[in-house]
Amino acid sequence: MVTHMRHTRSQTGTRRSHHALKSPTIMLCKDCGQPKGKHIMCANCGKYKGKVVVDIQKKIDKKHAKKQNKSK
Template sequence: MAKHPVPKKKTSKSKRDMRRSHHALVAPNLVECPHCHAKKLQHHICDSCGYYDGRQVLQVASA
């Protein structure tokens, strides 16, 4: 029967938590669109109006 690798020592809570220190979720950084004042992600095209950097780059169908 094959032996499987197992930890030699129990991982401490400190080591476990230090390893997980980069796993936190980060809230998206929302800014106001200067054209339509809707919330949008920084450095992304506005979903509401299709503007980016002061010019229209996407045709948005009006509902």
């Protein structure tokens, strides 16, 4: 460390005063009312902006099938 790099605690603290994390915005799904992240597809019904983006039931079935195959 070089002398001119040295900062006081105050300078460091002032810089870090902008480093706080913001909590993610939680919204309620318009279709099923479950909480979901903003600009993120609803994990409960697979919809985004009122349109079905992911077939959740199909995904669940696939997951179960994979689990059953593993246990054999």
